[in-house]
Each structure stands twice: as C-alpha cells, then as structure tokens.
Amino acid sequence: MVLKSLSEEDRAKARAKALVARTRRAEVKNSFGGGRLGIAELLDLARTDEAVGRLRVADLLESVPGVGSVRAAALMERIGISANRRLRGLGRKQQEALLAHFADTPPHQKK
Numbered sequence: 001m002v003l004k005s006l007s008e009e010d011r012a013k014a015r016a017k018a019l020v021a022r023t024r025r026a027e028v029k030n031s032f033g034g035g036r037l038g039i040a041e042l043l044d045l046a047r048t049d050e051a052v053g054r055l056r057v058a059d060l061l062e063s064v065p066g067v068g069s070v071r072a073a074a075l076m077e078r079i080g081i082s083a084n085r086r087l088r089g090l091g092r093k094q095q096e097a098l099l100a101h102f103a104d105t106p107p108h109q110k111k
Helices: 008-031 041-046 059-063 069-079 092-101
Strands: none
Touching: 008 041, 008 059, 041 092, 059 069, 069 092
16 A cells, blocks of 8 residues: 655644644543543543544543553453454443443542
C-alpha cells in the first residue's frame, strides 16, 4: 500500500487534529478517574464523540486511582474484553458488565 504524500499544510492540520483528540481523551480520563464522569455517561459519549470512542478501555480503567495495568487487565479478562479494545468497539454485554462493575459508586471508590 502506497501512502499519499502530504503537504506541510496537510501535516500541520493532521497534527492539530491529533492534538485535539489526545487532549479530549486526557480530559475524559481525568474526569472519570476523579469521579466527575460516570461509566454510563462515558459509554454514551463514546457513541457520538470520535475521540472518546477511540479511547482504549485499558487506558480508561488505569485512570482510576488504585487501578494499574494488572488490575485493569484482570477486570478486562473477567469481563471478556480484548486488551486492544476501544470504547466504541465494546459489545452490549461488555458494556453491561462495566456498568455493573461501577454501579452506583464513583470510579475512584471501586477496586
């Protein structure tokens, strides 16, 4: 596959777009980890916001205080979520399992 060569202007636009997406994902992870954004709102947001939909589930879980890569991987394995899965790619049962895990408690209180 041959990639189209981009002009400097196109590269600058792509860099700016990527920066906006990374910033948006960082904001969402901070809000979720701080308990200001619940999992239900986050899953709804992932359907409409492309940047949020492309957030890896493992990265999201690791944003919760006390949850590192080992706990996130264990939770994802128990639920049946692939290590590379992004929020937009979650199935109905996987979403329901995440909702049940974080049910009625702020994310920072759940381990």
